[in-house]
Amino acid sequence: MALLALGINHKTAPVEIRERVSFAPEKLVDAVQQACQAAGLEEAAILSTCNRTELYCSLKEEESKRLLGWLAQYHGLDVGQLESCIYEHWDLGAARHMMRVASGLDSLVLGEPQILGQLKSAFSVSQDAGKAHSELGRLFRQTFSVAKQVRTETSIGQNPVSVAYAAVSLAQHIFADLRDSHALLIGAGETIELVARHLKQAGVKSITIANRTLSRALALADEVNGKAIEFSDIPQALPNADILISSTASQLPILGKGSVESALKKRRHRPMFMVDIAVPRDIETEVGELEDVYLYTVDDLTEVIEENQRSRMDAAAEAEELIEAGAEAFMRQLRELEAVDSLTALRNQYQSLANDELEKALHQLALGKPADELLKRLANNLTNKFLHEPSVQMRRASAEGRQDLQDAAQELFQLNSLSKD
Template structure:
């Protein structure tokens, strides 16, 4: 039995290679079944995200060459190209790797929470494909449990470490209930897309996307159930907006002090939280002088991000220790499971010998042998049969000079040198 974690990630492969090795959701079930059919893998799961593609396998004996060849062939890559950026972890190291990944310790953004959900999805798909059995299943459950402990007992994922997440987190601090808030997002680029995703996840009541072109705003708005408007429509939307986050490529400010003053009057000075992520700035600095406006710039957010990243790095050490404990606990349980089959076989053998001796004793009683004699013969016969195989093996081990095995046998049978003397 061997566990294997094999794959590529953002540390070992370029975006171009990661894109070519990625699996689409539609491919996963068929790929998993093919993987188990073509390679020596008895159990398998695939985790495929924008930053990594990893195979988690259980095999009789470690055999990675065939798996690498299958992966290269499946994605039409040369085996040499894949080998150059692939990594392989086995047994304890494979368990540790899976637990680190699920806990966000191996992510591009330290402690990011999405990876645990992605790993749970990988497990669910593998179950659907019928490629997860008892061993890999136990490993996934132990991985999820360890990741949950890391999230609960450390601050690894508490503080935002992206500008977009930091902006939304600040908004959440100011407005305790975002379900009743409207957000106006100015721009439709990558940063605003991330902001929209975070706001949507936080359950913001209404999101409005304002952009220079309505088409681009509409595409983003459709993804998150938002409303798209042109930049020219901002004054009307500003009146109803509690949160304003802007990130455009404009070289000049697009939101001035006068427009915000007018909006505040119509809002009866209900506070507005504003974040200007753009460089150059989208919101005139003078807006920050207004009462009832909380204005943050990208520099303010970078300070928050830097401080939070430092906090996460401090928590990472504690998280690594929890992962180490998780690995040790899982491997110990696995070793205990390995003894179950041996114990079961030994018990079955002992019960068979017992039944044979009991049957022999019953026949003797039926033939008129006294109970005292039958009991003595039963005890002697059962003792001899139980000790026969171990005695033969111990003599053979001794003859072969296997004194280490003799020491193990003494421990196994709970013997010690003084036992004979005490019994005399």
């Protein structure tokens, strides 16, 4: 049996394929069980995100086609549609791949932390399905351990590499404590959603969402315990905003110099931090000329992101070394465990031979035979019984020129060291 990581991701498949191969969260337990039944697997797990779908399992290499066939059939695809974008990683490669995924080294955004939680969820689902034990269970636990080591011993996740995170990071440099700050967010698209979540995690005091469509603003405000307003209410909300971040699709500026000047007067010139993420810009460039206003554009954030991306690349090289060591350590442990069954069988066989000889000796002792004579015979018989089959096999190996077995016997039983003694 071999370990396999099989899947597609943002590097190998377009979104049109990825969305068709994704699994609904509520169907994952059933899907894991179906995969095991279709491909004859004892263990399996499925990771399904917007950027990747991967199956982890233990099976014979020739059976991987059955697993790929099941994946295609489950999603109503021809196998040919998947073969061009599927990848397979085996044994050490599978362990290395899982650890890279968990550490964010295989992500669209290098070092992003969400994927580790998604992998933990995949493991939990597999456990719920009764399909994560022995080898796969050990691999997941080792993967989580290595990912934690990467997070704590490198700076892979310390610097922001998304526009939303970079905007909030800049705010934290301007304000010593965001818990005393009020934020006004203009727009309700994906970027503003991420900004709102980052601000909430940073502990900002209050968040107001302004959007042209109030229902969208309300939905996001509910998520972050904020307040929703319409665009027409922005002038009234502006004087209370310590942080203003805007990202809309408007073709004309939403915020002009005059309205900001008016807000600053009401604020008694307490500083305002503004980030204009929109293209075209939402905030007139003249606003940046005002004292007490710190205005950043998307280009300013890009510089921050690129610098942080370079920093993460350096950290990624350190992470790769930790992952390689972790993957090799896991495979070494796995190989050690493979010897357990053989050692158990060997011990049982020799114990059975010993028990037989002991029973004979005790019977002779009960008949009055001298104990010292019986002990010598017992030791001699045990030696002969223990060495009979190995002796036969070693003579046969020698006759056949199997020097490898001769060398293995020397190493297993440390015969060289005994002869030197």
